[in-house]
Amino acid sequence: MSMIKTAAELEAWCRSVDRRNKTLGFVPTMGYLHEGHCSLIKAAKSQNGLVVASVFVNPTQFAPGEDFESYPRDIGRDYKLAREAGADVVFNPEVGEIYVPGSSTVIEVTGNITKKLCGASRPTHFEGVTTIVSILFNIVRPDNAYFGQKDAQQALIIKKMVRDLHIPVEVIVCPIVREMDGLAMSSRNVYLNPEERKQATCLNVGLQKAAEYLASGAVDCRSVTRLTEIIESHIHSRDLAVIDYVKILDGETLDDITAIEPGKTALAAVAVKFGKTRLIDNRVLSI
Structure with missing residues (x-):
């Protein structure tokens, strides 16, 4: 399993592997993996010949005063858990690798689907989500992408973005994974x-x-x-x-x-x- 830091490295890896008769599954995460994330990687591994998991704490989906700076990070632990769950590659880019100097393009899904629930109290959040997911889809070029039902609104928005923009990826939503007492893992x-x-x-x-x-x-x-x-x-x-x-x-x-x-x-x-x-x-x- 490899740790890849740049889009160019990931593209080179994709060229180096034999993708004949193999689909590529992709699991985008913000890291600090738990069993919920690992269940997505395991699902991707069971349904695809190759699996890429990304670990990237995306600054554009945090509003001022939210927990971007304090969001838990442990890439060594994440790498180990992703490897054990079946990932072939962990893509862990720096912010400047994703948002290139002068970057000003955003992807916005409009309507009720982004204005309600979390969108009502976090009005810039989903624009950040759809922008980063579309960037990652362009870099990774997966056949299938895996998201958790815990973020149900996010999954619906990403499905709509994929439909609206004719992005050639199948969005697969996996069940919530809970602690023994029922608390959703987060x-x-x-x-x-x-x-x-x-x-x-x-x-x-x-x-x-x-x-x-x-x-x-x-x-x-x-x-x-x-x-x-x-x-x-x-x-x-x-x-x-x-x-x-x-x-x-x-x-x-x-x-x-x-x-x-x-x-x-x-x-x-x-x-x-x-x-x-x-x-x-x-x-x-x-x-």
């Missing part, structure tokens, strides 16, 4: 103190309670208002939890809905702060 979980970590399980439990109520057959079980109240009530029962949003939206477009219709999917999504740490989680709801 690189930011390390910021939580012991009590915050204990209370943070309320995100998953609230979502689970909504799913259980939907399945109960109660008269108002399909009501978005009622299901949202159930999630909010459980999260509010934890005194350290500060809700950014609790929303239930159309599972494909993120448009507003009033009820979950049979045969359609809805996305129940939450963002909650514990101290300075903002966590997200979600669950697909359907009947």
Whole structure:
């Protein structure tokens, strides 16, 4: 397995390997890998002959005052975990390698899909995401790219970007990987103190309670208002939890809905702060 730092090196590696009858899977990450990231690399390895994982903390998706400088980094650890999960290459470029001097081009997906949920409180975030992902797609030229369901809005936006721009890559979304107590794995979980970590399980439990109520057959079980109240009530029962949003939206477009219709999917999504740490989680709801 190789560690590659520049686009030119990666292009040379791609030329040097035999890609006949082999697809290339790509897993873009910001590093500080956990089992969630590793599950994406393992999925890519099971479905492709070659796998590239990138480790790049992207400055353009952080707003001023967010945690870009303090975001956890450990490239040695990341390299080891990526290798064990099955990556053939770890692409770890410097910022100047990605955003060349004088760079001013951005990729923006517009509409509800980027304005709601995390886009409402982080208005520049998804422009940074789509720009870096499109740059990485151009450098790596993968056949398949793997993203986690935990970042459900991000995955929907990237799928739309790929469709709209006719980018020849298949976007594959893999299930959320959780800790034993149900907390969705995240690189930011390390910021939580012991009590915050204990209370943070309320995100998953609230979502689970909504799913259980939907399945109960109660008269108002399909009501978005009622299901949202159930999630909010459980999260509010934890005194350290500060809700950014609790929303239930159309599972494909993120448009507003009033009820979950049979045969359609809805996305129940939450963002909650514990101290300075903002966590997200979600669950697909359907009947």
